[in-house]
Amino acid sequence: MKKSLFRLTDMLELSFAYILCFSLNLLLDYVKTLDLDSYLLKAFLKNFIDYQPLVVSLFTFIVIVFHYQMLQRKKVEIFCRILVGGTVFNITTRYIRDSLTILIPVYLLSVLANAYLDFNFFSNFYLVLILITYILISARQVRKYENF
Amino acid sequence: MKIFRFIVSKIFLRKAILGIGMILLLCMANYITFTAARSILSTFQGYQETKYINQEGIYIANLDPDSHMDMGLINENGTHAVYDYLNNNFNYAFYTDGFIVSIPNTDDMEISLGYMNEEYYKLNQFELSQGADVDFNYQFDGEIPVLIGKGLSTTYPVGSTIKMEESVLGRPITLKVQGVLKQNAYHSNYYALNSKTYYNFSILVPVNEEFMNHANIDLRLNGLMDITILQSTKEQIADLGEVIKDNLGLIFNFFSQQQNYDYFNEYYLHALKIICIITFILLVVITCLSVWNALVSVRLMLKDFTINLLVGLSYSKLKKIFYGYFGILSFINLIVIFIITAFDRYGCWLRKDATFATYGLFGLIGMDWLALLLVAASDILIGVIVVESMLWKIKKIPISLGVLQ
Numbered sequence: 001m002k003k004s005l006f007r008l009t010d011m012l013e014l015s016f017a018y019i020l021c022f023s024l025n026l027l028l029d030y031v032k033t034l035d036l037d038s039y040l041l042k043a044f045l046k047n048f049i050d051y052q053p054l055v056v057s058l059f060t061f062i063v064i065v066f067h068y069q070m071l072q073r074k075k076v077e078i079f080c081r082i083l084v085g086g087t088v089f090n091i092t093t094r095y096i097r098d099s100l101t102i103l104i105p106v107y108l109l110s111v112l113a114n115a116y117l118d119f120n121f122f123s124n125f126y127l128v129l130i131l132i133t134y135i136l137i138s139a140r141q142v143r144k145y146e147n148f
Numbered sequence: 149m150k151i152f153r154f155i156v157s158k159i160f161l162r163k164a165i166l167g168i169g170m171i172l173l174l175c176m177a178n179y180i181t182f183t184a185a186r187s188i189l190s191t192f193q194g195y196q197e198t199k200y201i202n203q204e205g206i207y208i209a210n211l212d213p214d215s216h217m218d219m220g221l222i223n224e225n226g227t228h229a230v231y232d233y234l235n236n237n238f239n240y241a242f243y244t245d246g247f248i249v250s251i252p253n254t255d256d257m258e259i260s261l262g263y264m265n266e267e268y269y270k271l272n273q274f275e276l277s278q279g280a281d282v283d284f285n286y287q288f289d290g291e292i293p294v295l296i297g298k299g300l301s302t303t304y305p306v307g308s309t310i311k312m313e314e315s316v317l318g319r320p321i322t323l324k325v326q327g328v329l330k331q332n333a334y335h336s337n338y339y340a341l342n343s344k345t346y347y348n349f350s351i352l353v354p355v356n357e358e359f360m361n362h363a364n365i366d367l368r369l370n371g372l373m374d375i376t377i378l379q380s381t382k383e384q385i386a387d388l389g390e391v392i393k394d395n396l397g398l399i400f401n402f403f404s405q406q407q408n409y410d411y412f413n414e415y416y417l418h419a420l421k422i423i424c425i426i427t428f429i430l431l432v433v434i435t436c437l438s439v440w441n442a443l444v445s446v447r448l449m450l451k452d453f454t455i456n457l458l459v460g461l462s463y464s465k466l467k468k469i470f471y472g473y474f475g476i477l478s479f480i481n482l483i484v485i486f487i488i489t490a491f492d493r494y495g496c497w498l499r500k501d502a503t504f505a506t507y508g509l510f511g512l513i514g515m516d517w518l519a520l521l522l523v524a525a526s527d528i529l530i531g532v533i534v535v536e537s538m539l540w541k542i543k544k545i546p547i548s549l550g551v552l553q
Contacts (some may be wrong), residue, residue: 041422058175
């Protein structure tokens with residue numbers, strides 16, 4: 001990823017955050033398929049399964065935190081890049097491209113896990129939409145650092 | 149206080165996303181802890197309640213899951229024969245509920261009728277808030293003395309009568325309120341100890357032999373499902389099983405004290421262990437994410453912290469500010485959990501769900517408050533880990549370097 005704002009640790013951190021979100025969704029999907037004979041356990045897990053989309057969506061907030069803190073740290077770097085000839089448009093598109101480059105393999109991995117467990121392929125597609133929305137919103141933040 | 153307000157408003161709130169992130173993580177941790185705590189406490193309450201039947205010589209009936217119930221084969225004579233055999237050979241505790249009737253009351257709830265015999269009443273020792281114990285030697289043709297839940301006590305005070313057009317006796321009956329049960333009196337399901345039926349909108353009708361002889365087949369058959377045989381032996385129980393099979397065509401299992409203990413150990417302890425393990429793992433993951441979120445905050449706010457340290461703020465004061473800030477976040481979360489629980493309890497009143505409607509401060513009962521206390525304890529633990537790691541991170545960086553950043 002040439003000229004990327006992402007360093008190796010940033011990539012690892014973001015990948016980890018994405019993996020956590022998809023894993024949580026997969027875990028709850030898996031729990032739904034379990035044929036439990038314990039009423040107690042069923043009643044306990046029902047408290048989470050009933051609110052699965054809400055729980056997973058709230059959990060994706062860690063991705064917002066990641067994007068926010070990363071761009072805050074890259075303020076000076078973005079400004080310097082503009083100073084030496086980079087354009088806001090190029091930096092923003094590179095940022096979106098790099099974020100998607102991390103998101104897509106993680107999503108494909110989760111699709112593979114879905115296929116392996118015989119789940120619906122698109123059961124976690126809504127997460128991709130949420131995470132892309134976060135990327136687009138955070139990309140707007142890059143523009144703010146034009147005038148440091 | 150001034151410095152606390154300054155740091156919260158000028159440093160923490162300027163990067164509110166990090167604060168919101170911490171609130172959401174704490175909210176998840178609190179929800180998990182609260183749910184697990186309530187499940188465990190409720191099961192424990194159920195276990196305590198059923199302890200009285202876990203004694204030597206007591207057997208609990210249970211319809212065999214493989215036994216086919218053919219209502220065409222079950223008739224009045226068959227049930228009479230079974231109860232005659234029970235009355236002649238055993239002491240037994242009889243209880244059955246879930247008979248819904250419409251009786252006018254201030255909260256417009258459907259009323260659940262529960263029927264119990266004297267042995268069951270003695271074993272359970274119901275606590276009353278008003279009135280006196282019920283008398284089982286009442287005149288069958290007259291008024292039947294009953295116990296009612298708190299929710300009915302304003303419409304039907306002690307001494308008043310309730311007329312019912314339809315009953316298990318197949319004729320109108322008149323009930324006389326003898327006593328009022330303590331608020332939130334409950335009955336746990338033998339086979340789902342964490343599930344409870346609250347008696348706030350129930351009427352407990354005492355049943356004697358004459359009543360049973362005149363009752364319809366539904367009451368007698370339902371009563372058999374959970375009947376508790378007292379002071380008996382394995383041989384006598386086997387004979388009873390045969391009598392039931394011959395007269396009703398049903399196969400019943402009778403569980404002894406040892407079998408109940410084994411069942412509890414295998415079924416409930418195992419489930420409780422899994423709940424504890426799941427809760428622990430999720431809490432560890434959430435704590436790690438909270439620490440990550442806190443370290444990210446330190447990374448972004450380092451300059452502000454170190455400038456304040458440079459102009460005289462001590463580490464101990466900073467520590468107090470961090471604890472204060474985390475305390476506020478925890479308090480917000482506790483309020484959220486409290487509101488969700490109160491709304492959940494209030495929902496039972498809105499849905500007119502009489503078996504789950506409870507009384508208490510904002511609808512919360514003792515078990516909820518205890519679970520909230522455990523949530524507060526878990527917040528303190530997470531708070532200590534998060535704050536100490538934040539301070540560790542700040543102390544690791546020299547003040548001069550922090551200012552330069």
